Amino acid sequence: MKYVLALAFLLLNFACVYNLSILTDDSGRNITDLDMKNIDAKNADVVRQLLNQETLIRMALVRNVHILMKDMVDLKEKLESMESLQQSTEIKVTALQQEVSDLKRENQKLNLKNRKFEETFNIIEGNFTQINDQFENFAKEFEEKREAFETNTSTVLGDLKIEVRYLSVTLLDLNKHTLERDKIIPVMMEEKCNVLSAMFNASLDTLNNDLADASTKLSKSVSNLENSQNAIVASVFGDINITLGNLKTEMKQSQTDQLKLSATVSSLEVFRMNVTNNHCDLGKKVAFTAGVTTTSTVWNSGTLVFNKVINNVGGGYNPNTGIFTAPLNGDYVFYVSIQSYSNDYSIYIDIVLNGSSKVRAMAYKLNSNDGYETGTNMVTLRLQQGDTVWVKHYSGTGYYTLSDAPITTFSGFLT
Structure with missing residues (x-):
């Protein structure tokens, strides 16, 4: 197509360059150059009109040629843009073909992976089936063990209930025994206090008796000492100093015994008061x-x-x-x-x-x-x-x- 348009464009240029005219039978001569002498007057007007028409036609042809040349230039530019577009299209087509090739290769890889996935899925499905079978077996074993555990638990709970009953009875007995002991302890303490008080009173009476006997003996000893002193003074005046010394010694010894006895009585009195206070504190x-x-x-x-x-x-x-x-x-x-x-x-x-x-x-x-x-x-x-x-x-x-x-x-x- 582009070659045909180029040939038409050259023909038009050639016609314009050499002033070719269809009305003059492709003669390059201008009609105004004709010898008017050979044309009669009647045909002069017709010739003029023809010349005017030819001029108009030639001007119209020139305008059309210019318009056509402009269209040819635009067409040429469009052809160039179409060629560049075709080149870019060819590049894109090449790229698309490359992408198609890449997609085909990726599709092949995906097909391989899909096959592997299918194989893996088949393996997983087999494993799942095996696991399901094992789970069913495990569920059966678990149910059996659960029933056995419930049976054992029931037995253990029964034993625990029996033990709790025994323990409750033991605790009740212990509580009863504790209450009895709580009741008995004050009585026992009271009895022991009474016994201790009786023993103390008996000991105190014994000590009072011993104290009375010791006082009597001391009085007798003093009387005997006085008699001995009088006898010694009367009988032997020369030994009076010795006798007086002996008397002083005996008197000192008697005072020591009396002090010891007084201390013993005081200690017993303090003990009696402490026992009495403790007896009172029991309340x-x-x-x-x-x-x-x-x-x-x-x-x-x-x-x-x-x-x-x-x-x-x-x-x-x-x-x-x-x-x-x-x-x-x-x-x-x-x-x-x-x-x-x-x-x-x-x-x-x-x-x-x-x-x-x-x-x-x-x-x-x-x-x-x-x-x-x-x-x-x-x-x-x-x-x-x-x-x-x-x-x-x-x-x-x-x-x-x-x-x-x-x-x-x-x-x-x-x-």
Whole structure:
């Protein structure tokens, strides 16, 4: 196509260059150069009109040639742009062909990977089938073991129930025996005090008798001494100094014996007073037991108040503050027991004397499956009248108890 257009363009240029005209039979001569002498007057107008028409036609042809040349230039530019576009298109086609080749190679690789994946999937499917079979076997074995475990658990629970019953009976017997001992101990102490008092009275009577006998003997000795002195003065005046010396010696010895006897009587009197005081103190027993009736999951500071008083002989324990105040001097024994709250809690508490921690009890969780844990401790303290003892928080959170029979308790007594 481009060659045809180029040939037409050359022909038009050739026609313009050589002034070719269709009306003049391709003659290059201008019609104005004709010899007008040979043309008659009648045809002159026709010739002029023809010449004018030829001029107009030639001008129109020139304009058309210029327009055509412009169109040819535009067409040439478009052809050049089309050639560049074709080249870029060929480059893109080449690139696309290369991409197609790459895609084909990647497709082949993907096909290979797909085959490998299919093989792997087949292997996994086989393994899954095997695992499924093994799981079914495991489920059957687990069910059998679970049934066996439930059977064993039922047996163990039955044994535990029997043991708990035996333990409950033992605890009841122990509690009964303790109550009996609590009833018997005051009676025994009273009997022993009576026996001791009787023995003391008998010993005191014996000492009084011995003292009376010693006084009588001393009086007799003094009388005998006076008689001896008179006899010696009357009989032998020369030995009076010796006799007086002997008398002085005997008198000194008698005074020593009398002083010893007086000291013995004083000691016995002091002993009698001490025994009497101790006998009187037996009526001033000090003992208490108190418990907590409300479970707490948030207690983590301060004094633990045991609000339920089970026993408070001597009135030393205050259930409103949780503090024991010693009413008498002496050696006291204190005991504390605390129960942790559920599987997620641990608790530490201290027995405190006048603000100073003495011993610590802990209910500590090694892991969350341990269940309830109990912490206990006991301490012996020498107290003066007015000293205070209580239980305070050290670490951990919460505690567990019961309202009717407290589990978390605090006890103490005078030894």
